[in-house]
Amino acid sequence: MLLAVVASFAALTAVVATADAVPSADVTVARWVQGVDFPAWTELLRLAAYVTDKPAAPVILGALLFALWLRRLATEVIVLVIAQTLYFPQLWMKDLVQRPRPTEDLISITEIGDGFAFPSGHMALGVTVYGTLAMIALTRLEPGWRRNAVLGGSGAILIFSAVSRSAFGAHWPSDALGGVLLGGIWLFVITRLYLSMRRPGDLPGPLRRPLALAESLLLETTPRRLLQRLRRA
Numbered sequence: 001m002l003l004a005v006v007a008s009f010a011a012l013t014a015v016v017a018t019a020d021a022v023p024s025a026d027v028t029v030a031r032w033v034q035g036v037d038f039p040a041w042t043e044l045l046r047l048a049a050y051v052t053d054k055p056a057a058p059v060i061l062g063a064l065l066f067a068l069w070l071r072r073l074a075t076e077v078i079v080l081v082i083a084q085t086l087y088f089p090q091l092w093m094k095d096l097v098q099r100p101r102p103t104e105d106l107i108s109i110t111e112i113g114d115g116f117a118f119p120s121g122h123m124a125l126g127v128t129v130y131g132t133l134a135m136i137a138l139t140r141l142e143p144g145w146r147r148n149a150v151l152g153g154s155g156a157i158l159i160f161s162a163v164s165r166s167a168f169g170a171h172w173p174s175d176a177l178g179g180v181l182l183g184g185i186w187l188f189v190i191t192r193l194y195l196s197m198r199r200p201g202d203l204p205g206p207l208r209r210p211l212a213l214a215e216s217l218l219l220e221t222t223p224r225r226l227l228q229r230l231r232r233a
Contacts, residue, residue, distance in 0.1 A: 002188050009181035016118050016174055017097045022106060026172040030107045033166045033173075045167050048160030049111070052126040061129060074218035076136050078211065079194045083128040086186045090124040091115075093182065102169050109169035119178030120171045126161050127183025128190065130154035135191055139198070 015023070050056050061080070068076045099118040102109060137150035162180065165171035197211060 002185070005181055005184050005188070009178065009185065012174060012178050012181065013093070013097060013118070016099055016178070022102075022172065023174065026174050027106055029173040030102065030166040030169070033163060034108055034169070036167070042167075044160050045164035048157050049122065049164040049168065051157055052122045052129075052161045057125070057129070064133065069218060069222060072219055072222055073140070074215040075194065075197045076140070077218055078214055079136075079190055079197070080129070080132055082193065083132045083186065083190050084125070086124055086128050086183065087121075089186075090119055090121050090179070090182060093119055094121075099172075099175070102172055104169075107166075107169050111168035111170040113170040117171050117175045119182050120162075120165050120175045121179065122165060122171075123158070123162055123176050123179025124183040124186075126158055127180055128186050130157055131183065131187040132190055132194075135187075135194065139194070 051060060061084070065077050065080055068080070094116040097118045098116050101113055101117045131154070134151050134154040137147050137154075141147040141150070158180075162176045165176040166173050197215075
């Protein structure tokens with residue numbers, strides 16, 4: 001499965017990087033998406049785009065990290081932080097491919113993005129954050145409405161965010177697809193790391209000590225632990 005995703009991302013990157021013009025499929029799909037119109041459609045897309053971009057996304061991530069830290073879920077805090085390191089590779093990919101953003105002579109533009117287009121940072125980082133959150137829910141929560149809410153909410157945000165990239169003219173559909181594939185590759189790595197951290201014996205030797213130290217530090221600095229220390233003093 002991972003090899004298929006990696007191969008798909010590599011093939012898509014090669015097509016985008018070597019194309020002399022925007023592929024007709026990108027233009028056709030983008031125009032079709034921009035033609036969709038029904039009550040609350042635009043508002044849904046704007047909301048999804050908002051929660052996967054600055055300033056909302058960092059605030060949401062910070063709130064998640066804080067809530068997990070308060071509940072002494074150090075492993076989950078660490079994997080969510082590590083998931084964010086994809087920010088730098090996706091920037092390097094943009095600079096490598098240097099694909100221009102969509103232009104008004106081809107589709108309608110209502111959102112002007114910064115920098116190059118491929119892959120979509122919205123989607124790459126969105127998949128890692130909300131994908132990791134869904135993975136934590138599957139692992140930590142019992143089957144029921146809370147788990148379903150996290151899974152359904154994360155999935156809906158990613159779907160609507162992907163559609164919004166073309167609907168607002170910020171990206172071509174293949175940019176969003178590239179972001180999903182890149183985010184999916186990193187999510188696979190994060191998932192393996194998370195499951196290994198829950199079984200420390202499965203971690204590679206060089207990672208055991210630094211990750212154990214990070215977990216210990218997080219656990220020793222929670223308000224509950226600090227209050228216990230104050231009472232003993």
